Amino acid sequence: MNTTIHLIRHGLTAANKNDVFAGRTQEPLHPEGEVQLAEVARVLAGLGIGRIFCGPLARTRQSADIVGDLLGVEVTADGALNEISIPHWDGLTKEAIRARFGEEYPTWLADPAGFCVPACETIAQVQGRAVACVESLFREYSGQNLLVVSHLIVVRALLLHYLDRPIADFRAIKVGNGQVARLVRDDSGGTEVEF
Secondary structure, eight states, rough: OOOEEEEEEEOOOHHHHHTOOOOOOOOOHHHHHHHHHHHHHHHTTTTTTEEEOOOOHHHHHHHHHHHHHHHHHEEEGGGGOOOOGGGGGTEHHHHHHHHSSHHHHHHHOOOGOOOOOOOOOOHHHHHHHHHOOOOOOHHHHTOOOOEEEOOHHHHHHHHHHHOOOOOOGGOOOOTTTTEEEEEOOOOSOOOOEEE
């Protein structure tokens, strides 16, 4: 019996609208984001989602709670699904990051696999913790339908892993707020990606 993990990026935030790197700030959903997640819940209704897992930040927790409330499904926060840690960027516009931190942001854009700043996570580290989390869900909830709510960087990293693509392809993976992707694990251990 297949195990399906429905994977979504949190709903729209003011930072998304204003080109701000929200990072690990506790920014809530924008009202438009709340509407997006209510629509996601309608799309997922009837699919038998048994559990919802999300990152611990306000925007992912709020997104998961909207869906969980509408579907009547328990929500569990997990730090492995948290946003990337680049603390000195948190809450800054992309323009301010460029102005204050020189080549960091251009490197982030041009060479995501090579982005490495002291005391910050790399995309590979985010991918490692997120994949470990998802693999544990596949094992523990075999044969079930689950929902995972996380961040753009986390979702991209997961999709790259399950598509067997390198981190260099990070920018090629487009994931909108509230967009649903699926990881479907079959009995042989293979994983199909739908998005």
